[in-house]
Amino acid sequence: MKKTIVLVCLLNGLFSIGQETVGGKVAQKTKDKVYDRTEQRGDDAVDKTLNKIEEGIGSIFKKKDKKKKKGKNESDNETSNTNYDPPVTKTDEAGNTDYSAYKDFDFVPAEKIIFFEDFADGSKSRWKAYDNERLNVRNLEGKNWLELNDGGTFFPIALKTLPKDFTLEFDVYTPNKETGTLSVRFIEKAQAGRLEDPNFDISSGVDLSPVSQIPKTGLAQYSVKSDGVVVKSKEGINFYTWQPELDNFYARISLKRIDNKLSVWVNKEKIMDNEEFFLSNKEYYLTFQHDIYFVDAFKINFSNIRLATGNANPKSDITTKKKFVTQNIYFDVNSDVIRPNSYTILKQIAESIQSLTGNIKIVGHTDSDGKDTDNLILSQKRAESVKRALVNEFGIDTNRLTTDGKGESVPLNKNANASEKAQNRRVEFVRQ
Numbered sequence: 001m002k003k004t005i006v007l008v009c010l011l012n013g014l015f016s017i018g019q020e021t022v023g024g025k026v027a028q029k030t031k032d033k034v035y036d037r038t039e040q041r042g043d044d045a046v047d048k049t050l051n052k053i054e055e056g057i058g059s060i061f062k063k064k065d066k067k068k069k070k071g072k073n074e075s076d077n078e079t080s081n082t083n084y085d086p087p088v089t090k091t092d093e094a095g096n097t098d099y100s101a102y103k104d105f106d107f108v109p110a111e112k113i114i115f116f117e118d119f120a121d122g123s124k125s126r127w128k129a130y131d132n133e134r135l136n137v138r139n140l141e142g143k144n145w146l147e148l149n150d151g152g153t154f155f156p157i158a159l160k161t162l163p164k165d166f167t168l169e170f171d172v173y174t175p176n177k178e179t180g181t182l183s184v185r186f187i188e189k190a191q192a193g194r195l196e197d198p199n200f201d202i203s204s205g206v207d208l209s210p211v212s213q214i215p216k217t218g219l220a221q222y223s224v225k226s227d228g229v230v231v232k233s234k235e236g237i238n239f240y241t242w243q244p245e246l247d248n249f250y251a252r253i254s255l256k257r258i259d260n261k262l263s264v265w266v267n268k269e270k271i272m273d274n275e276e277f278f279l280s281n282k283e284y285y286l287t288f289q290h291d292i293y294f295v296d297a298f299k300i301n302f303s304n305i306r307l308a309t310g311n312a313n314p315k316s317d318i319t320t321k322k323k324f325v326t327q328n329i330y331f332d333v334n335s336d337v338i339r340p341n342s343y344t345i346l347k348q349i350a351e352s353i354q355s356l357t358g359n360i361k362i363v364g365h366t367d368s369d370g371k372d373t374d375n376l377i378l379s380q381k382r383a384e385s386v387k388r389a390l391v392n393e394f395g396i397d398t399n400r401l402t403t404d405g406k407g408e409s410v411p412l413n414k415n416a417n418a419s420e421k422a423q424n425r426r427v428e429f430v431r432q
Contacts, residue, residue, distance in 0.1 A: 365379055
């Protein structure tokens with residue numbers, strides 16, 4: 001009887017696949033069955049049946065064959081969607097960043113960094129997974145990434161309970177055109193002893209599937225669980241700028257929590273807007289989950305994971321403290337080229353300068369990695385890049401701005417870890 005019930009439940013879910021996605025109800029029902037398979041390995045008959053069904057429906061969740069014959073109105077070049085956060089920033093001959101994709105971007109990172117990870121030292125020791133052998137640090141195009149192989153759960157060991165207000169950002173790279181579902185999960189504190197477990201009684205999670213049944217369309221969903229019961233959920237949320245099908249393998253994921261509400265962006269696209277997401281009077285831990293149901297085993301990579309709290313207020317700081325300090329102007333690695341997702345904070349700074357009298361000195365700082373002389377030059381060039389952006393992009397009078405660079409000579413801390421180094425990579429705006 002037990003075998004029959006499991007099989008019938010699975011088949012009932014499969015009959016509704018016409019309107020479902022890899023991030024929807026079918027995937028969730030089938031995930032539960034697959035988890036049951038892991039826990040009930042002795043039930044060989046159910047396993048065999050599930051294997052056959054998965055083989056039969058696997059192609060439903062894979063991208064369409066690009067070799068199919070196209071209609072007369074279809075183009076061979078299916079790249080209508082732009083990769084909004086490429087690994088190398090697009091600039092003109094003068095070095096000005098192309099901010100066009102982010103001019104409507106309303107995400108502003110919090111200022112006080114409480115956790116940062118870029119895997120620059122090549123170590124994975126600060127992270128734990130359901131199976132640690134699936135985690136490795138890889139260098140891709142000069143940048144270190146944490147590579148997760150064959151899916152599963154992973155999380156930072158040192159990071160404890162999350163504040164009530166925070167921003168979370170991270171880069172993700174999917175080197176395959178067939179992908180699974182990436183979940184950002186917030187787990188209630190009482191379950192912190194088993195963070196590598198894929199199932200929790202109290203949790204809130206956002207699922208992102210960059211490849212879905214709908215061509216050139218990523219799909220997202222979120223759910224809130226209390227005492228083992230889903231109390232709120234939403235499915236069928238579209239996004240378009242992380243598209244491995246169209247060779248857009250990179251994405252920058254941004255989340256902002258204010259009390260019990262959450263907003264989420266995929267690159268510059270807002271897919272959740274101040275939604276009720278966290279349960280009241282609960283403390284949460286952070287985990288990531290990568291599900292690879294219905295697709296071939298593959299790898300997904302993460303870097304520049306940044307958790308911060310505290311709002312940026314450049315006008316107030318420049319007025320009262322005579323100085324505003326930010327780590328939220330992002331640059332390409334070892335470069336003075338400003339990343340396009342820095343647009344919002346640059347706009348805030350420009351508006352603050354325009355509303356105030358007097359001149360502003362822009363001062364660049366670096367961490368302690370590399371040679372002192374190289375860091376000094378880099379900090380000076382970054383300050384000049386910020387001035388150029390404020391003048392060319394926002395119309396600030398160039399005569400009001402001067403620049404300086406201090407390199408690594410004025411650290412805020414000991415540069416002992418990735419988080420401290422991220423705090424030292426900063427730009428200061430000093431009122432003269």
